[in-house]
Structure formats: C-alpha cells, structure tokens
Amino acid sequence: MKVSSLALTAFLSVGTCSAFVAPRALQVASPGSTSLFSLAPSQASSGRSKGGRSGEEIKTEVSSGKVLEGGKVIDFEAIKGPSQAEKALLEAKNEIRSSGLKYVPADSGILGINADVIAEVGHDLGTFASAEEVQNCAKYLRSMAADGFFEQQPGVNGEVVSGEAESFTTIKKTEYDELLRKAYFESGEVTGAFAKTFFMGTQLLPPAPREAIWAIYVWCRRTDEIVDAPRESDEEMLQDLASWEMRLENLWKYGEVEDVFDLCLLDVLVKYPTLPITPFMDMIRGMLMDVPALGQDRYDTFDELHLYCYRVAGTVGLMSLPVFGCAEGYNDVIAKEPALSLGVAFQLTNILRDVGEDAKDRGRVYLPQEDLKRFGVTEEQIFAHRVDENYVNFMKFQIARARMYYERARRGVFMLAPQSRLPVQSSLDAYGRILDKIEENGYDSLTTRAYVDKWEKLSIIPFSWYRTLDISRQIPLPGDKQIPTLEEAP
16 A cells, blocks of 8 residues: 555655555455455456445445645545445454464464564564553553543453552663663554654654654554555455454554554553544555455545545554644644645655556556546556656646645644654655656656655755744745645645
C-alpha cells in the first residue's frame, strides 16, 4: 500500500514507504470451503468492478464524506459502508471471539514484527522483556492515566486501572521507565530503518513528541506488515488483521497490551489523552483497499482516490495532531482541513512519483480514470512506459492539483505549537520538492523515479525554518506566495 503519512503532521509521509501494500496473488480456498478471497477479480460477478469493491460500495462511501470549509477537502472520517471488506473483517473478528481462546498469530511472534522487519533493523526486536514484565509495565502506565480514563477489564479484580500511580514504589517506577525507554529506542530503530527521511525530521522535535511519533509510525508499519507479509493464505492475513483491530480497541478501552511496542502506544495515549482511535481504525480500512479480492485497483474519479488518500495518509495527520499540539487560538478541529490537505498532497506526490513502478510491479493504476481519458492517456501506454505529449500535459495537471493541496496545507503550520512547526514545514518542503524533480525529468514518471537526495533535504531546512517565523507571512521568501486564509486558499 502506498501510505504517505502525516498530513498536517507531515513526516510520517516523508519517506515512510512509497508503496506499503503491494497486491499478492490470490490464494485458492480449500475444497469445500467458502472464501471471500477465493474469487479473483476477473472471475467476480458482473456486479463487481475495479478489484473486489462494487460500484455501489464505492459510491456509498464516497458520497458519505463531509466537504470541509473551503470546498477542496473531503473528510471521510469513520466512513464504513456495507462493503465486502467490512463484512470479511467483522466475520474474522466474530470467529476469534467465538473461539473463546487468546488469538495467536501464525508465526507465533510479535504481530507485525516479522522476519523482514527484523532483517531490516539488524537484530531481534521486543525480546528484552518477559510477558510478565510487559503486563506489569502496562499496569504502571494505566495508573498514570486520569481517574476513570480506562475501564476495568472484565474478569479482572483489584487491579490498578488509573489515577493510582503512587501505589508503585520508586524502584518499580525506575524499572518500568527503563523498560519503556528500551521500547521507544527500538521503535526509533524501526522508524530509522524504514523511513530515513522521516526519522531525520523527528530529530527536530523535543523528546516526548519525538518518541510518540515513533510509536505511531511503528503501529502503522506493523499494520502494513500484517497485510503485506508473505503467507499461506489471505484468510490468515484477515485473521491477523481482525486480531490487530481488536487489540487496538482493547488498548483504547482497557489500556490492554500484548507486547513492548504496544506499551509505547499506551504511553502515548496516557500522555495525549485526546488521541482518537478513529484514524487508526480508518487506516486499517485503507489497507484493505489494496487487498485484491476486497479492495480497489482502479479509481474512476478523483473523489474515489480522495477516499483512499484520506485512509492511508490523512489518517496519520489526525493521529499526530494531538502530539504536535496547536498554537493558542487554534485546536484540532480548526487544524483538520490543512492536515487533511497535506495528506492528499503527500499521497498524490507518491502516486505521481511511482506511476511506472505501480504499473510494472503491482499492476495498479491509482490515477483517476476520468483524468486519463480527458488527456488521452491510455493504460496501455502506462504499462508500456511510453511518454508522449498527452502524458506530459496530464502530469502537468496532476502536479498543479498536488501543489494546490500543498498551498492549502501551508496554512496549518502556523496552527501548530511552535516546537512542532519546523519538522512539519521541512517535511512539506522536502516532499514538495519531488514534484520539482518530476518536472526536471521531463514529466517522465514511467521510467525515471524522482528523487531528492539527503544533502538537498538538509539544504532545505534553513528555508523551512524561515517559513515558520511570523515575519515570513509579511515578507515571504522569493518565489513563495502569501499564506492564504482558509477562505482565500486555492
């Protein structure tokens, strides 16, 4: 899946993964079984199209979005249509619940931390604490939450839930703080291994929000790995993903954890209690949009693509807004539209950069079909990697659209707490530079990948810093536009 990241919270998208979930070959169901995955898109009934999603499912979800002030951004928060993916996920969750047993992933390891992740980091992960130590640390973290923040777990009596941190000794607190420090350190290692540009951006944050963003990134990374990891069957993937969503729900409701990386997210929730669960749930649905038998591999209109952009990019902005904090006079509601604008901008940039790769390696065309037809660009030429005048004009139009969303997102930087502005602005500037590179490559994103090297990214930071200053609103840098108000935004 192509998950860019932070919308207004920029950096998760800068270098996270340009293609998070690549479609895999569909598995054949065992004899006598019924499987939502056993029917390939080409074999589906005439009522299904563009992968596993029907036109009616898509229309229902897209029409349920809320157009935000300014008219260019659609908020798809918590939109759940009666889709095959939703049905399959619910059935998997019910199967786990009805078993009455604790769900164990097929590889019996840490869910979402597979061999590929370990190999990329270079050593085992999450092995420094026993299950008992993890649970004791979770009790400690729950005790630091406001009184009544977490519910009592069913069947558990006499446990410290919240508001009773004084019940732990100084020695135990030190022990649990050290365990948490190691968990955050490994979260940073995972982040640095998979998202080098993003990791560099997080170094501009104070320690607490830096670690919080690492924890959010690792959750997103693990969600991706659950969907994308090689498996015996896609049913197994759906079971893991259903278990993953149930774990998420239990963490928010009870403060329940399973492993050391869950501890980090629990700590973030305790420190930032307004952190909503909804964007995490929505991202899971974004992941399902890239699963062949349940998802969508073609997008007829930009509004359809907009839904995808929200789920895989805008969601991370909403996850991160409480961590970044807002400046005086602003709040998460006001900052939401610029945050989602940046999510759309980042995701469109990923898509425009990777047109050739997506077609060749994944058989996918994310570009809106209505726009391809308008400019006379065919899928045949995309798969043949043939750049012509039509394709160049098409790319000019798409780049202009992406830049419009960057301009809308710029308003949001001054809505953030001062200490969070530079990381977001520098990420916005660095990722926006990819569009410049596409232009410099003659608009060829079929055979040439636009790339901004490390030193160029570093050279951007002084300019990004100036753009975070109030004076930049009156005296912009040469080539910069005045930052528009919400009403004046393009």
